[in-house]
Amino acid sequence: MEPLLHLSPRSLRRPRSAPSFLVGLLCLVLAACSPPASQVASSPTSSRLALVAYSTPQEAYARLIPAFQQTQPGHGVLIDPSFGASGSQTQAVISGLEADVVALSLESDVAKLVSASLVAADWNRDDFHGMVTNSVAVLVVRKGNPKNIQSWADLLKPDVEVVTPDPFLSGGAKWNLLAAYGARVKETGSADSARAYLKDLLGHVTVQPPSGREAMTTFVGGKGDVLISYENEAITAQQGGQAVDYVVPTSTILIENPIAVLKNARNALVAQAFVAYLRSADGQRQWANAGYRPVLKDVASEVGASFPVPQAFFTIDDLGGWSTVDKQFFDRDSGLVSQVLRELAGARGHG
Amino acid sequence: MATVSDAVQLEPLHRLRRSVRQAPVGFGLTSLYLSLVVLIPLAALIGQAAGTWDQGGWLAISNPQTLAALELTVGTSVLVTLVNMVVGTATAWVLVRDTFAGRSILDAAIDLPLALPTIVAGLTLLALYGPNSPLGVNVAYTRLAIVLALLFVTFPFVVRTVQPVLIALDPEVEAAARTMGAGGWTLFRHIILPQLWPALLSGAALAFARALGEYGAVVLLSGNIPFSTQLASVYIFGEVEQGSTGSAAAISLVLLVLTVVALVGVDVLRRRWNSYAD
Numbered sequence: 153m154e155p156l157l158h159l160s161p162r163s164l165r166r167p168r169s170a171p172s173f174l175v176g177l178l179c180l181v182l183a184a185c186s187p188p189a190s191q192v193a194s195s196p197t198s199s200r201l202a203l204v205a206y207s208t209p210q211e212a213y214a215r216l217i218p219a220f221q222q223t224q225p226g227h228g229v230l231i232d233p234s235f236g237a238s239g240s241q242t243q244a245v246i247s248g249l250e251a252d253v254v255a256l257s258l259e260s261d262v263a264k265l266v267s268a269s270l271v272a273a274d275w276n277r278d279d280f281h282g283m284v285t286n287s288v289a290v291l292v293v294r295k296g297n298p299k300n301i302q303s304w305a306d307l308l309k310p311d312v313e314v315v316t317p318d319p320f321l322s323g324g325a326k327w328n329l330l331a332a333y334g335a336r337v338k339e340t341g342s343a344d345s346a347r348a349y350l351k352d353l354l355g356h357v358t359v360q361p362p363s364g365r366e367a368m369t370t371f372v373g374g375k376g377d378v379l380i381s382y383e384n385e386a387i388t389a390q391q392g393g394q395a396v397d398y399v400v401p402t403s404t405i406l407i408e409n410p411i412a413v414l415k416n417a418r419n420a421l422v423a424q425a426f427v428a429y430l431r432s433a434d435g436q437r438q439w440a441n442a443g444y445r446p447v448l449k450d451v452a453s454e455v456g457a458s459f460p461v462p463q464a465f466f467t468i469d470d471l472g473g474w475s476t477v478d479k480q481f482f483d484r485d486s487g488l489v490s491q492v493l494r495e496l497a498g499a500r501g502h503g
Numbered sequence: 504m505a506t507v508s509d510a511v512q513l514e515p516l517h518r519l520r521r522s523v524r525q526a527p528v529g530f531g532l533t534s535l536y537l538s539l540v541v542l543i544p545l546a547a548l549i550g551q552a553a554g555t556w557d558q559g560g561w562l563a564i565s566n567p568q569t570l571a572a573l574e575l576t577v578g579t580s581v582l583v584t585l586v587n588m589v590v591g592t593a594t595a596w597v598l599v600r601d602t603f604a605g606r607s608i609l610d611a612a613i614d615l616p617l618a619l620p621t622i623v624a625g626l627t628l629l630a631l632y633g634p635n636s637p638l639g640v641n642v643a644y645t646r647l648a649i650v651l652a653l654l655f656v657t658f659p660f661v662v663r664t665v666q667p668v669l670i671a672l673d674p675e676v677e678a679a680a681r682t683m684g685a686g687g688w689t690l691f692r693h694i695i696l697p698q699l700w701p702a703l704l705s706g707a708a709l710a711f712a713r714a715l716g717e718y719g720a721v722v723l724l725s726g727n728i729p730f731s732t733q734l735a736s737v738y739i740f741g742e743v744e745q746g747s748t749g750s751a752a753a754i755s756l757v758l759l760v761l762t763v764v765a766l767v768g769v770d771v772l773r774r775r776w777n778s779y780a781d
Contacts (some may be wrong), residue, residue: 264746268599279743286551320741327585359644360727364735370723482745484566494567497730 181220201231201423204245205255206238206324208364208385209285209409212442212457213255216430219438225425237363245270252417253426255284255409258325260474262410267404275412284411285384286445288404288462289331292371292379292386295395299377304335304401308352315376318360319369319482319489323366326482327407328380329353329489333481334471335403338464351400351492370395382407383459387443403464409444505703538769545759547653552756555749563750564757573757576735579646580714582688583653587710588703591661598662616656622718628652629724644726649734652720657710664706665699672698701773708769712762 205213213233220226232240234249238257245251246268254271262282265271274283280342293301299312307314317325336346343394350361359375361367363383372394373380377394388399411430417423436451445459446452452459471477481488552560563569567583598610616624628651630636633643642648680694718736726732735758742751 237744239746243743243746243748317739318741321737321744323728323744358726358728362722362727362740366723373629484568484742484747484750485562490568493729497567497571498729 155433195424196235196278199227199229199422200420201252201419201426202250203231203233203253203255203426204241204249204251205233206241206257206409207235207380208257208324209255209442209444210235210333211388212425212439212444215442217433219434220429223429223434225422226429229422229426231426232415234378237321240353251414252419252423253411253413255411256470257409258474259408259477260327260409261323263474264413265412265414269416270416271412272415274304276410280447281408282410282412283408283447284427285409285411285439286447287384287407287443288400288445288465289327289407290381290383290404291399291401292368292381292389292396293377293399295397297397297399301378302399302401304332304353304403307332308349312356312378313358313376314353314378314380315359315361315367315371316357317364318362322363322486323361324382325367327382330468330477330481331405332400334405334466337463338403338466340497343414347488347492350488351495354489354492355496359411369396383445384443391443396398400460400462402462403466404462406465406467408447428433438446546761548752548755549632551749555558555753558725558749559747560749560753563742563747563753569735569754572733572735573754575646575649575733576636576715576758577761579649579653580711581736582604583650583657583714584628584707584711584753586654586662587657588707591706591710592665592699592703595665595669597663600664613659616658621656621717621724623722625652625723627654628720630723639654643724644728644732646732648726649721649725649732652724653714653717656717657713660704660710660713661703664702664709667697668702669695697776700776704773708766715758715762738740 175327194359203213210233213235215232217233220231221229236244236259241249241254242256242261242264245254246264251270253266254262257270258274259282262271266273266275268495278289289435291301291304293299299309301307301312306312309467316328319325319329329350333346333350336349337343339344359370361370364381367379368381368385368389370376372389381398383398383400385395389396411427413420413423413427430439433448433451436446436448437455440446440451440458446455468474468477472480479487482490484490564573594613598606598613628648629643631638632640632648636642642651644707650737677694678688680690685694711767716736717734718740721734722737722740725734725737727734735754738757739751739754742748742754
């Protein structure tokens with residue numbers, strides 16, 4: 153490609169200096185063949201931990217990390233956290249981003265790391281099934297609930313606009329649609345009725361922000377009547393003084409967020425101590441303060457009052473587990489969500 | 504964009520070409536740099552797309568949702584480019600030919616859309632044209648919002664390519680045309696515009712290429728509803744997020760090809776124009 157911006161009336165002709173171009177290429181090849189210098193760069197300091205996490209719990213970790221450093225095993229441990237969308241973080245770790253502990257929004261993201269031999273296959277064989285926090289999908293409404301939204305069915309009222317993040321951009325947003333679908337299945341016992349519900353629901357969705365956090369920003373910025381979100385995000389928004397209320401529907405999905413130590417962690421003992429702290433009574437209380445439901449039973453009953461238990465609770469396993477759900481709902485061609493979106497587009501006269 | 508103005512003040516090309524022959528090391532280093540920074544990453548993208556072509560790369564492109572996103576992306580980019588060609592030229596004209604208070608400030612402000620992180624541009628436009636708009640204009644999450652955001656980030660390109668040519672125009676040609684009775688539109692159409700075309704097309708191609716790939720300014724503003732307001736760049740990010748890097752590469756390749764077609768097309772047009780002008 154020639155430079156675009158030459159403004160002389162005569163156009164450039166290719167300079168006949170192929171030899172010097174070859175010199176350049178040769179340098180490049182030589183540079184590419186020399187051994188990488190970075191292999192010797194990893195420092196011997198064992199008390200550094202790289203935490204690669206999804207974006208939502210950033211504020212919680214800002215409190216949890218210093219608290220861990222106050223404990224005996226955490227003394228003198230430096231933690232370098234990195235936050236981003238769960239899927240991107242997973243890809244980054246697979247591509248070589250240094251990580252000792254990963255905290256992701258979906259179990260299926262950890263499964264990708266297991267496939268890449270970065271996390272042991274038995275990572276979730278512990279008392280917590282590999283999880284560190286729980287939450288539920290809730291309906292966030294404007295202060296005072298002016299449209300009187302109480303249930304999943306209310307989202308289909310004619311004048312209700314729904315905001316939910318794009319399930320393809322933000323893995324965590326898959327919880328929202330699965331909650332809506334699963335609740336309908338629980339209620340009617342019919343997959344067809346749940347599919348029809350999902351189609352109606354997506355017809356009420358007028359904006360799909362790229363992540364749960366941005367969806368909250370969009371909603372707080374005045375768009376829509378209901379935001380489908382995670383309970384912890386709703387609590388964070390309220391703690392931040394936003395004029396929102398939230399409704400825990402009678403039937404909703406239990407959101408479970410995994411954590412895992414990598415096989416090649418620089419100091420596996422310290423990494424495990426960090427994870428153990430996050431699941432300790434002290435750590436779990438911190439999580440509860442940040443709006444997450446504890447996975448430790450003792451703390452869960454201690455703070456139970458702030459976390460209403462829905463009548464009907466279901467988990468991802470009730471829907472078949474992540475590998476089934478990813479294929480059944482979120483395949484770009486045959487997935488139920490993709491199909492429903494095409495049907496909606498057809499009805500609107502596009503595509 | 505200083506580089507654009509600098510490009511104009513470069514030495515005449517024949518002198519440049521001679522200096523290339525005198526300094527093969529310099530040319531070698533330049534090509535090395537170009538390879539490392541631009542060519543190898545582009546080759547890697549093509550390689551990645553080709554590697555997954557038979558395993559769903561083609562499927563990723565022919566998927567109706569992808570096609571809808573590509574259609575919207577190309578449509579809005581073309582529209583924005585056309586608007587830029589008219590408004591950008593007019594802006595350059597005003598900056599060069601008119602004298603008014605605050606001209607230098609306006610001139611400096613032209614580049615700001617490039618200096619601003621695009622996500623900030625998106626947030627600013629959202630505040631301005633969103634549900635809480637102080638102007639009472641609520642167009643956020645519509646196609647119009649996409650066009651507004653793209654107009655914002657692509658504005659400098661045509662202005663900055665056309666402006667130096669307008670400055671360099673020979674005033675005697677115009678004066679001569681005037682003495683022959685040409686004025687206003689005729690003068691612009693037959694005397695000035697032909698001299699602007701090459702620069703105008705360059706600026707248009709840059710604006711088009713930028714609009715095709717824009718992500719930050721539109722990701723919050725577009726609404727991102729599939730088949731309606733979902734753009735290719737946002738769709739591609741979704742593929743990456745899903746771990747479908749192969750199909751992300753395949754769709755990116757389509758954008759890359761479109762960009763190359765636009766740039767080569769402009770180059771062909773410009774050559775044709777130059778040979779005509781010669």
